[in-house]
Amino acid sequence: MYSAAMGTNETSERLVEATRELLWERGYTGTSPKAVQRAAGAGQGSMYHHFAGKRDLALTAIRRTAEEMDAAAGAVLEGEGSAYARIEAYLLRERDVLRGCPVGRLTMDPEVIADPELRAPVEEVLDRLRARLAAVVREGPESGGPDPEETAAAIVATVQGGYVLARATGSPAPFDSAVRGLLALLAPLKPSH
Amino acid sequence: MYSAAMGTNETSERLVEATRELLWERGYTGTSPKAVQRAAGAGQGSMYHHFAGKRDLALTAIRRTAEEMDAAAGAVLEGEGSAYARIEAYLLRERDVLRGCPVGRLTMDPEVIADPELRAPVEEVLDRLRARLAAVVREGPESGGPDPEETAAAIVATVQGGYVLARATGSPAPFDSAVRGLLALLAPLKPSH
DNA sequence: GTCTATAGGCCGATAGAC
DNA sequence: GTCTATCGGCCTATAGAC
Numbered sequence: 001m002y003s004a005a006m007g008t009n010e011t012s013e014r015l016v017e018a019t020r021e022l023l024w025e026r027g028y029t030g031t032s033p034k035a036v037q038r039a040a041g042a043g044q045g046s047m048y049h050h051f052a053g054k055r056d057l058a059l060t061a062i063r064r065t066a067e068e069m070d071a072a073a074g075a076v077l078e079g080e081g082s083a084y085a086r087i088e089a090y091l092l093r094e095r096d097v098l099r100g101c102p103v104g105r106l107t108m109d110p111e112v113i114a115d116p117e118l119r120a121p122v123e124e125v126l127d128r129l130r131a132r133l134a135a136v137v138r139e140g141p142e143s144g145g146p147d148p149e150e151t152a153a154a155i156v157a158t159v160q161g162g163y164v165l166a167r168a169t170g171s172p173a174p175f176d177s178a179v180r181g182l183l184a185l186l187a188p189l190k191p192s193h
Numbered sequence: 194m195y196s197a198a199m200g201t202n203e204t205s206e207r208l209v210e211a212t213r214e215l216l217w218e219r220g221y222t223g224t225s226p227k228a229v230q231r232a233a234g235a236g237q238g239s240m241y242h243h244f245a246g247k248r249d250l251a252l253t254a255i256r257r258t259a260e261e262m263d264a265a266a267g268a269v270l271e272g273e274g275s276a277y278a279r280i281e282a283y284l285l286r287e288r289d290v291l292r293g294c295p296v297g298r299l300t301m302d303p304e305v306i307a308d309p310e311l312r313a314p315v316e317e318v319l320d321r322l323r324a325r326l327a328a329v330v331r332e333g334p335e336s337g338g339p340d341p342e343e344t345a346a347a348i349v350a351t352v353q354g355g356y357v358l359a360r361a362t363g364s365p366a367p368f369d370s371a372v373r374g375l376l377a378l379l380a381p382l383k384p385s386h
Numbered sequence: 387g388t389c390t391a392t393a394g395g396c397c398g399a400t401a402g403a404c
Numbered sequence: 405g406t407c408t409a410t411c412g413g414c415c416t417a418t419a420g421a422c
Contacts, residue, residue, distance in 0.1 A: 011405080026303055030222040033398060044399090045406050054398065100301065107360040108293065108301040110219055123361045130358075130367070150374030157354030157371035164353040165323075165346065167300040168316045174323070178350035181343030185378035204387080226416060237417090238388050247416070 012050040014040040019061040024102040027109045028058055028118070059118060065102050066121035070128055077132045083140035084189045087133065087155065091179045097172035100163040130156050140189040151186075158182045205243040207233040212254040217295040220302045221251055221311070252311060258295050259314035263321055270325045276333035277382040280326065280348065284372045290365035293356040323349050333382040344379075351375045 018039035022031040033054050037047050051057040076090045103122055112118045133152035158178050165174035187193070211232035215224040226247050230240050244250040269283045296315055305311045326345035351371050358367035380386070 026222065027220070027301065029219065030303065032396075034396070043406055043408090045408080048399070049405055101357075104354075104357045104361070105301050107357045108220065108298050110223065113360055113363070119361070119363070123363070126358060126361045146374060146377030150370045150377065152374070153355075153358065153367050153371035154351055154374030154378065157351045157358055157367075157375075158347055159350075159354060160357040161297075161350030161353030161355070162346075164294075164297045164300045165319060165350055167306055168297070168312070168319045170306070170312070170316070174346050174350075177343045178346035181339060181345070181347030182350075182378075184339030184343065185347065185375075225414075227414070236388060236390090238390080241417075242387055 011040070011042050011046055015042055015047055015050060015057060016061050016064065019057050020065055020102070023058060023061055023065070024099060024105065027105060028112050029109055031058070033057075055115070055118070062103075062106065062112075062118060063121045066125040069101075069103050070125050073129050073132060077136055082191045083136045084186065084191060086136050087186065087189070088183060090133070091155070091159065091183060095175075097163060097166045097175045098170070100167055101160060104160045104163065126156065137189065141191075141193055145188060155182065155186075204233070204235050204239055208235055208240055208243060208250060209254050209257065212250050213258055213295070216251060216254055216258070217292060217298065220298060221305050222302055224251070226250075248308070248311070255296075255299065255305075255311060256314050259318040262294075262296050263318050266322050266325060270329055275384045276329045277379065277384060279329050280379065280382070281376060283326070284348070284352065284376060288368075290356060290359045290368045291363070293360055294353060297353045297356065319349065330382065334384075334386055338381065348375065348379075 015036060018036050019031070022035055022039060026035075031054075033044075033047060036042075036054075036057065037044060040047075047057070051060070072093075073090065076093060077086050079086060079089065081089065103125055106112045106118075106122050112122065130149070130152045133155050134148040137148040137151045162175035162178040165178060166172050168174075208229060211229050212224070215228055215232060219228075224247075226237075226240060229235075229247075229250065230237060233240075240250070244253070265286075266283065269286060270279050272279060272282065274282065296318055299305045299311075299315050305315065323342070323345045326348050327341040330341040330344045355368035355371040358371060359365050361367075
């Protein structure tokens with residue numbers, strides 16, 4: 001079974017990484033154990049030795065992906081600079097836009113949403129992201145302005161929806177456009193104001 | 194084969210409607226011909242008599258869903274009221290939030306994105322929505338303000354991303370929160386300003 | 387138009403040898 | 405740990421009777 005201390009080229013490690021990639025690209029419903037095995041270079045028996053099944057493997061993969069996203073968001077939002085600068089840095093961060101969000105993508109999967117354990121990491125990481133953004137917004141000026149929680153929700157939603165627009169178009173442009181539009185609307189948060 | 198003039202309880206009609214529902218809930222990859230047949234109360238032979246296969250049926254279903262969404266958006270955005278009022282009406286329109294957007298949802302399906310014909314209606318309807326919103330934004334005050342195209346992209350993205358947050362949480366609340374947050378940021382568009 | 391039969395292949399998993 | 409064999413069932417059709 002998987003252990004945090006194991007090396008990085010163990011079979012179970014490759015299985016988890018392959019699952020993460022396939023989950024990102026095809027979702028849970030669209031990812032088969034056979035496809036995971038092929039991508040990981042592991043056999044059937046090998047996969048079922050390390051994991052109880054597709055769901056178990058996906059659970060491990062989803063949890064890791066959520067952790068990584070959480071850490072990445074924290075690094076930007078708890079970094080240096082004014083509130084506006086950190087939000088800007090978050091929004092302009094380099095992204096694999098056309099691949100979409102590896103976490104947000106899972107919300108469109110009915111089997112993930114129907115399974116509390118699979119859904120939990122998705123919900124948690126998006127909730128934490130909103131909370132972090134709300135905290136940053138609260139730091140800014142405009143104490144009588146828009147509700148920080150709602151502003152934060154709009155920021156996360158713009159990013160998640162930006163992926164949808166980009167994938168629909170086959171181009172990252174609408175994502176960048178949405179982000180620039182939001183930043184313009186957030187101008188009142190700028191230190192100069 | 195399907196004809197626009199046919200009655201509403203024909204078998205092919207039921208097949209299209211069943212496909213629309215399943216596409217909405219489970220996506221293209223997650224929807225099987227057998228499931229469609231069951232939902233439509235039609236047999237195997239019947240389905241393949243009316244449609245060339247799963248892809249053909251999905252194409253018909255997706256096109257219709259896109260048309261409906263286009264018409265609904267047009268009705269609100271080309272209605273009465275100030276620019277802000279129409280954007281507000283669009284954002285506050287009643288939605289089946291937890292089901293997500295039947296069009297946007299398809300962008301997460303790799304088989305849809307990889308197939309130009311299946312993707313086209315998705316791209317077109319979202320592009321038209323952005324263009325319509327940009328036109329409304331342009332009507333508003335603030336001629337020197339944010340770029341209307343970018344503002345429109347942010348609006349569409351907020352809605353699409355709102356669905357993601359709602360589904361992650363299992364509650365429509367984050368969708369409403371994001372929409373209220375965006376409306377607060379759009380306050381400069383209000384006639385009173 | 388609709389039905390049943392058939393097809394080759396994958397689905398997700400289990401069993402047991404090595 | 406990994407392999408092969410096997411399972412019942414679904415996947416996406418195609419064929420041909422009725």
